[in-house]
Amino acid sequence: MKLSRILIVVLISAVFAGCAPKRHNLQPVDTPPKTIVQNGFSFLPLDEKEWYILGRMPHAVALAREGTSTDETHAIQGKLFKFPTFASDEAFVRAVKQGQANDTDIANPDRYRTLTHDVALYEHRGEQCAFSHIVTEDHGAKKRTDTPGLMILDVYALVCRHPQNRNAAISFSYSQRYYPENRNENIASKAKQLIDSLGFTTLQ
Helix, strand or coil: CCHHHHCCCHHHHHHHHHCCCCHHHCEECCCCCCCEECCCEEECCCCCCCCEEEEEECCEEEEEEECCCCCCEEEEEEEEEECCCCCCHHHHHHHHHHHHHCCCCCCCCCCEEEEEEEEEEEEECCEEEEEEEEEEEECCCCCCCCCCCCEEEEEEEEEEEECCEEEEEEEEEEEEEECHHHCCCCHHHHHHHHHHHCEECCCC
């Protein structure tokens, strides 16, 4: 498996944002939210209405809700995956950044234009993790309306090796896709709240 496919996948985030949730087919997230427990990790969703579970397996989960307009979506994604061993924390961070940079639309390589891609070592619950902020212009966004113009994909992500097994890692992200004029000024604080809630659970 390529490294880029097991880290945060920007393309998949964009697909989630462009899909119209058929709410009668989706499980709503409890309000107020309860901790979601997965194999290897857990987290507390944001206390907001109309979050839905798009998909859930023991090792992965995806949640989404609509944004300000019909075409805009907020998403939460978590995944447990196999991960190689690195000689240093710095090498680990470089691998995360390279893997994220490799995520693109192969059929339309000009679709995405990266505006920001910052990755840094970040201590979380005693583990050395990689914290990322990625802002991308999407010039080929799949939309439900005929609104013209590009969209922005704004992603905050944390990749941590699991303390129980150094060859298992967790990718956890919060993203918003929006029109440039609709940026949510609270996106960073919401991402921090989510990431702070991320915990490690026993691997099965």
